[in-house]
Amino acid sequence: MRLIRALVILGLLLVPLMGRAANLPDAELAKLVTGLAGDGFDDKIAAIDALGTSGDARAVAILKALTDGKLAASDDKQMLIEGAGGKFTDAVTGAPVTPGAEPERIHVNNRLRGLIDGALSRLTLYSADPGDRLSAATEALHHPSLGAVPSLDKALATEQDKGVAAALKLARAAGLLQSPDAAVRLAAVDELAASTDSEVRGLLGELVGGHESDPKVIAAAKTALAKIERQLAYIEIGINLFQGLSLGSVLLLAAMGLAVTFGVMGVINMAHGEMIMLGAYTTFVVQEIFRAFLPAGLFDLYLVVSVPAAFLVAGAVGVALERTIIRFLYGRPLETLLATWGISLMLQQLVRSIFGAPNKEVANPSWMTGGFQILGGFTVTWNRLVIIAFGFVVLGALVLVLRRTNLGLHMRAVTQNRKMAAIMGIPTDKVDALTFGLGSGIAGMAGVALSQIGNVSPNLGTIYIIDSFMVVVFGGVGSLVGTLAGAMGLGVVNKFLEPFAGAVLGKILVLVAIIIFIQFRPRGLFALKGRSVEA
Amino acid sequence: MMRRTPLLTGSGWLVFLAAMLVAAVLIPVLATLPPPDSMFRLPAYLVPLFGKYLCYAILALALDLIWGYAGILSLGHGAFFALGGYAMGMYLMRQIGTRGVYGDPILPDFMVFLNWRELPFAWWGFHNFAYAAFMALAVPGALAALFGWFAFRSRVTGVYLSIITQAMTYALLLAFFRNDMGFGGNNGLTDFKEILGYEVQAPSTRLGLYVITAVALGLSFLVCRFVVTTRFGRLLLALRDAESRVRFIGYSTTGAKLFVFVLSALLCGLAGALYVPQVGIINPSEFQPGNSIEVAIWVAVGGRGTLVGAILGALVVNFVKTWLTGAAPELWLFALGALFIVVTLAMPNGILGLVAQAKQWRRTPTAPVAETVHD
Numbered sequence: 001m002r003l004i005r006a007l008v009i010l011g012l013l014l015v016p017l018m019g020r021a022a023n024l025p026d027a028e029l030a031k032l033v034t035g036l037a038g039d040g041f042d043d044k045i046a047a048i049d050a051l052g053t054s055g056d057a058r059a060v061a062i063l064k065a066l067t068d069g070k071l072a073a074s075d076d077k078q079m080l081i082e083g084a085g086g087k088f089t090d091a092v093t094g095a096p097v098t099p100g101a102e103p104e105r106i107h108v109n110n111r112l113r114g115l116i117d118g119a120l121s122r123l124t125l126y127s128a129d130p131g132d133r134l135s136a137a138t139e140a141l142h143h144p145s146l147g148a149v150p151s152l153d154k155a156l157a158t159e160q161d162k163g164v165a166a167a168l169k170l171a172r173a174a175g176l177l178q179s180p181d182a183a184v185r186l187a188a189v190d191e192l193a194a195s196t197d198s199e200v201r202g203l204l205g206e207l208v209g210g211h212e213s214d215p216k217v218i219a220a221a222k223t224a225l226a227k228i229e230r231q232l233a234y235i236e237i238g239i240n241l242f243q244g245l246s247l248g249s250v251l252l253l254a255a256m257g258l259a260v261t262f263g264v265m266g267v268i269n270m271a272h273g274e275m276i277m278l279g280a281y282t283t284f285v286v287q288e289i290f291r292a293f294l295p296a297g298l299f300d301l302y303l304v305v306s307v308p309a310a311f312l313v314a315g316a317v318g319v320a321l322e323r324t325i326i327r328f329l330y331g332r333p334l335e336t337l338l339a340t341w342g343i344s345l346m347l348q349q350l351v352r353s354i355f356g357a358p359n360k361e362v363a364n365p366s367w368m369t370g371g372f373q374i375l376g377g378f379t380v381t382w383n384r385l386v387i388i389a390f391g392f393v394v395l396g397a398l399v400l401v402l403r404r405t406n407l408g409l410h411m412r413a414v415t416q417n418r419k420m421a422a423i424m425g426i427p428t429d430k431v432d433a434l435t436f437g438l439g440s441g442i443a444g445m446a447g448v449a450l451s452q453i454g455n456v457s458p459n460l461g462t463i464y465i466i467d468s469f470m471v472v473v474f475g476g477v478g479s480l481v482g483t484l485a486g487a488m489g490l491g492v493v494n495k496f497l498e499p500f501a502g503a504v505l506g507k508i509l510v511l512v513a514i515i516i517f518i519q520f521r522p523r524g525l526f527a528l529k530g531r532s533v534e535a
Numbered sequence: 536m537m538r539r540t541p542l543l544t545g546s547g548w549l550v551f552l553a554a555m556l557v558a559a560v561l562i563p564v565l566a567t568l569p570p571p572d573s574m575f576r577l578p579a580y581l582v583p584l585f586g587k588y589l590c591y592a593i594l595a596l597a598l599d600l601i602w603g604y605a606g607i608l609s610l611g612h613g614a615f616f617a618l619g620g621y622a623m624g625m626y627l628m629r630q631i632g633t634r635g636v637y638g639d640p641i642l643p644d645f646m647v648f649l650n651w652r653e654l655p656f657a658w659w660g661f662h663n664f665a666y667a668a669f670m671a672l673a674v675p676g677a678l679a680a681l682f683g684w685f686a687f688r689s690r691v692t693g694v695y696l697s698i699i700t701q702a703m704t705y706a707l708l709l710a711f712f713r714n715d716m717g718f719g720g721n722n723g724l725t726d727f728k729e730i731l732g733y734e735v736q737a738p739s740t741r742l743g744l745y746v747i748t749a750v751a752l753g754l755s756f757l758v759c760r761f762v763v764t765t766r767f768g769r770l771l772l773a774l775r776d777a778e779s780r781v782r783f784i785g786y787s788t789t790g791a792k793l794f795v796f797v798l799s800a801l802l803c804g805l806a807g808a809l810y811v812p813q814v815g816i817i818n819p820s821e822f823q824p825g826n827s828i829e830v831a832i833w834v835a836v837g838g839r840g841t842l843v844g845a846i847l848g849a850l851v852v853n854f855v856k857t858w859l860t861g862a863a864p865e866l867w868l869f870a871l872g873a874l875f876i877v878v879t880l881a882m883p884n885g886i887l888g889l890v891a892q893a894k895q896w897r898r899t900p901t902a903p904v905a906e907t908v909h910d
Contacts, residue, residue, distance in 0.1 A: 338831055341828050342875020342876045470698075504712070507706075511703075
């Protein structure tokens, strides 16, 4: 019994291997290839077709050579592929050949080219790489034909990968839509209803729009279409939500530092955007140092080093500014606004003088490039995902600092009652400097994230300063929960408005909405309550 | 009963008239009468430049009225200025007529370029100068009234007001960059030909515009001066220093602030409308939030809450800007930034404050200078 079971399992395991990698014997392949050099069109067509269904890995190279005009026949009907530098190899065995006379190249016309492309994509259905097979299946779906159904069936029988199998089934169903049998078409429509591919939607739309005569099939196509539309709508919402979260996390990162300097300390720091910019330039410098002095294998780590480096650089600049300028302006918010605006102009010009005005290029490390596809052909990129995660990590760290450390305790004490805090022995001056440094440092870390998704230029910060203030004011000054809600809310609303209002108009609408919102809740969504509010 | 403050003291009138004489008579005379190669002859290119400065001075005056006296730091004044400028620019565009590149008698070039068939509603009537002049004041005034009513009614004050006025300016900047808005998009409005039948580029027209601007500045100053010397002006000061107390005494703070905010916006519109024909272009970059903040520094450099200081500051800073951006452009932003910091830290009352300090110091050398109290 056990032996039989083992044999069955072994057999099952072997089936896909046989289906995919079963190469033809050399002699048989050679016969087919020789057919390509046949005199008549029909010979060539038959040979191409046969190669396409052969599933032989070598056939791909041969057919490609044929379309490129690199396939040639020697005088003794040996088929050769012309490689780089005019060297010839045997098409079947791959052995190098030095032909006696100049071999005769085989020409193809456009009709043959179409056939070759079809054969190639069918061959790719048996490729060893699931990605190749998936793109071949998708290709077959986008150019459905009844003729492709048998080879799709064959591929489907051996396919192990679920994703590829689903794509193959769709392509097969799309091909069957051309079947003369109404029952087959009906079954195909039912199968297609599970898809969310826009191509399928187009196919069904054509069916409903007059390509179909059978009323049953039309009705089925209509229901299928409605189902697909509904699913696409859900996916659209999901995509908007993700992009909104992505924008929201960028806003969160940009605004969090401001939530500390403006929200906790009450300092209007118009140079906040420039702290972000300094963080981005620190990333650039760290990247250049890694490129210049460290082995290439370590390059991917530069971003990890950039985060603390940017925090320290921007934080140090923040502490310096607080000690030399801002501390003289406490209690004079409008003057602080003007002075910090002056600082921002000087920092911008300073960076422009050092690094030059053109944008600097900051590369994504390899673990942040690319992404993965989800339903509906939407790609989730790794850098966006990492930034969303980074935003929440920084927020968590900030909450920990404020709630669980001595510095945080002192900060909150100084915010609530400066005099009392001083009497209790808290060095308020030092706390002020460190708080401002913390806010600036967080802005610097935001700069690291922003360098990954946009240009690094001296006016990077000016793009974000108004948005940051909007987030903080909208969420409620002095409330980190408010900042989180404000950032995510604005990000998501912005992205949902974009499809029908356009990016710019959407942004204008959001700004107008905030301006109106502030009229009704001047202290923001999560307003602090109590006596300290009016102070 | 308190004695009413006179509009200007005797010596004050003397200074005012002297300044007007220099600005509105002497400079035009120097620009026309001396022979072209004489050392007294004012080069022609300086006339529109001075005109530009005087427009900025009106703008600074408008900001000083609400910032210096009512304590409202609006960062939206650049927007009111630009809106007035756009209204005038639209009139000038309509005057181009068939002289445009496409020669369309009704549509400005950029609309023909965008394949528009009809004049948008917003452009109706702008071929008429009186209507355009009215709109140059009415649009900023109406926006200020709407915005101010919402903001002051819900007691949005201090930096919150500054931030949302900045957001308003930014939203307008984004809006005017759009081609769909129908105001020329990125390129704005330019290539003007004539104003009221006079050629815009002609030296005589420029001189005329300059004189009108100088007179407008003088009148604006008198209007502002009138407002701040009345009982209402005292109320504004009280609002600036202790708003809650004023409200508790029984004054309607909303109405008072709204009035002065709208008046200030009207002056901005006037300045913008005078600015555009002299400069020859208006585009969305006038809405840049930075421009509005720069106005605040002109006022602060001259001295807040003095009106004269605002004019002085606008002229001085812009002279320096013109000179420095020509001589060492990369230094200008450093200088401007440093100016922001130095003025707020070291000279909170601006140039006029320094003058007053020096006077007081000379009179009573030992007495310390009273520190200004800020809320």
